[in-house]
Amino acid sequence: MTVESELQERIRGLLRHNLGKEAVSFERLKGGRNSRVVRVNCHDGSVFAAKAYFQSPSDPRDRMGCEYRALAFLKEEGIHQVATPLCNDPEQKIAVYEFVSGDPVHGGVVGNVEIDQAVAFLAALRKLATPEKAEHFGSASEACFSIREILRNVEERFERLEKAALQKPFLASFLERELSPFRAEAEDWLGRFCREKGLSIDQEIPVSARTLSPSDFGFHNALKLPDGGLVFLDFEYFGWDDPAKTVSDFLLHPGMELSQESRQRFFAGMMNAFTDIEGLADRARAVYPLFGLKWCAILLNEFTREHNERRIFATGSADSPQEAIQLEKAKRMLGIISSDLHEFPFHP
Secondary structure (H helix, E strand, O other): HHHHHHHHHHHHHHHHHHHOEEEEEEOOOOOOOOEEEEEEEOOOOOEEEEEOOEEEEEEEEOOOHHHHHHHHHHHHOOOOOOHHHHEOOOOOOEEEEEOOEEOOOOHHOOHHHHHHHHHHHHHHHHEEEEEOHHOOEEEEEOOOHHHHHHHHHHHHHHHHHHHHOOOOOOHHHHHHHHHHHHHHHHHHHHHHHHHHHOOOOOOOOHHHHHHEOOOOOOOEEEEOOOHHHHHHEOOOOOOOOOOHHHHHHHOOOOOOOOHHHHHHHHHHHHHHHOOOOOOHHHHHHHHHHHHHHHHHHHHHHHHHHHHHHHHHHHHOOOOOOOOOOHHHHHHHHHHHHHHHHOOOOOOO
């Protein structure tokens, strides 16, 4: 029996046992860099989305548990722009969700309506970010509550890249000649900016200044319904986070093609929606280039062994990594944050 057929049998059993449904066919869906997602068609005409989550001894995060609990919580709190969780198998790391029939959201269809929906969704999560409601959630994946933690995270990613570069001369050249010099420049600028604005590099932001976040949020993880509404997907890394990170990641995410007008509208909308957080605009300005550096490193994950293991699980393919393509994407990201470092294009 193949890995794929074993997965289908497990999903079939999960549906039969929990929902009384008989699966008749499976269709692999695109997307999901850390998981396998399939459409399941049942004998009575019902349709579900089933998701198998990546597991590795080197990465103990419970992606399935996190996502399932997050979606159940949001549904209970009246947040409707997410899929309904239906049943799961914690041991096998498989979950079944409502199947959302919608279209991918590409850059060409992103306008003010879509941007405003994204801001409204994040604002709704902010309202739920109280210890009374959400104390049972931990931190979002790689959440950093001080600037020092972000610097440390970037440092760790660069160390992994430098190790990979020992076997990749063209990666080594990019790090030595372009990426590392900009990192030094950005960190020097950061020190001056923080002194000017009175921002502490070491002090963590208080719980009152944190929010709930999917962590990997954006239109790359959304579907557009026939009525124009959006449903947001992928809550594997959900938890407490710094809204400055949420803002920066949305503005920089390489999986989206946003116009400068849309990016500016998002930034302004977020500042208006989060007016209760003092100094958010300055903190977002401060950490923006650091998250840009982090995105450069993420794009270069193609060179690392850990990324290859997750990709093979999610896609079922052992094809050679597209290292040259990812290197070009990292160069484009570097160009963006280099341009924005001294002339920040976003304002409340």
